[in-house]
Amino acid sequence: MxxxxxxxxxxxxxxxxxxxxxxxxxxxxxxxxxxxxxxxxxxxxxxxxxxxxxxxxxxxxxxxxxxxxxxxxxxxxxxxxxxxxxxxxxxxxxxxxxxxxxxxxxxxxxxGLQGLEQLESALLGFRRTVSGSHDVQRALTEPQAGAEAKQKLAAKLSPQASAEARLLIDRAVTAPRGLRPEALVERFAEQVAARQQRWIAQVTVAKDLDQAYRERLSTSLNRYFGRELKLDVVVDPEVVGGIRVQVGDEVVDNTAAAKLNDLNRKLAS
CATH class of the missing domain: 1.10.520 (Peroxidase; domain 1)
Structure with a gap:
């Protein structure tokens, strides 16, 4: 792009x-x-x-x-x-x-995050169902079939879909914009997954955290970012010490490796 x-x-x-x-x-x-x-x-x-x-x-x-x-x-x-x-x-x-x-x-x-996860799951579930049947694929791409018929078929294939999932699925089967409906649904799911990153705090540390520390960290991060985040702890010995947190596009890096890199940049300038 x-x-x-x-x-x-x-x-x-x-x-x-x-x-x-x-x-x-x-x-x-x-x-x-x-x-x-x-x-x-x-x-x-x-x-x-x-x-x-x-x-x-x-x-x-x-x-x-x-x-x-x-x-x-x-x-x-x-x-x-x-x-x-x-x-x-x-x-x-x-x-x-x-x-x-x-x-x-x-x-x-x-x-919260649960709503996004449920939406993504419904979209991907529909994509898997369609991808697994050539007959369904033909029915959803049949030029002579009307939009209402395609929506009815989509509803039968995803009866538990929420109103949000229903809107996106109906859109994909009636106006796929040059894509196969299941491909457009997958693209929608990728966009939903990207938004989920706003609710996931990827925490990178040199060694694993005990439960008490995780709970204190979770409370602090929820307060800092203003929403209840899901912790995804990644252990990476190369960070040496400290902690790196990424929520969506926002990064808070307090690792020893980051400080050393910053120092090296300053010395080289």
Whole structure:
């Protein structure tokens, strides 16, 4: 993925986190509908990604296109995206899909890590079921079959799916965007798994921690990051001493190895 697109998606994800947290599944559904509009018109994609147009001009075009038809969070997400720079026209469409999945994941995340794990499990379970049957694959890719028929089949294959999983599975079987439905479901699951890293604290130490220390560390990290984290302790003798903690993209490194490397850099400069 080209740098401009990567930077734009990362920036949008960070800027819109509070929007995701308060959005409901209707917002994700609207984003997918907006994605269909973009996918159906190369002219629109060019208009929204033309770097010669100022961001406010692009957001103005968006308002003219959708008017007051969309919920406020949906408008906020789309405006944030069209105001950014994209390496290719299609990257904007892909970004809308990515943020729609982020909204769904944030909805599942309201029950914590467990909600995300359940969503990922439902998606991967559906993928395994479809991948294991050529008849099902043919049925889900049959051009003559309507969207409702495909949704009904998907529901039979995943009867225990939550509302969040149901939305993503239905999307994959009715509008796979050039992919096989099970491949798109897998991509959705990968995005959900990436979000789970926000709830997992990877702790790297030189030797294993006893239970009492783990409990104290867990309490401290939960307080520091503001949520109940799951500890993943990795023993690596090369860290020498101290502790390294990574939660999502945030790293706290207090190991002797890190301090030594920092000292070496300072001496070399």
């Amino acid at each position: 080209a740098s401009a697109t990567s930077e734009s998606i990362a920036a949008a994800q960070k800027e819109l986190e509070s929007t995701f947290a308060h959005a409901d599944l209707a917002v994700a559904d609207e984003l997918f509908s907006a994605l269909d509009v973009l996918d159906g018109s190369a002219a629109l994609r060019r208009s929204f990604t033309d770097p010669s147009r100022e961001p406010q001009v692009r957001t103005g075009l968006l308002k003219n296109l959708f008017g007051s038809k969309l919920k406020s969070p949906t408008n906020s997400i789309l405006e944030a995206l069209v105001s950014k720079r994209w390496s290719r026209e299609r990257d904007l469409s892909d970004a809308v899909e990515t943020l729609a999945v982020s909204v769904v994941a944030a909805q599942a995340e309201r029950t």
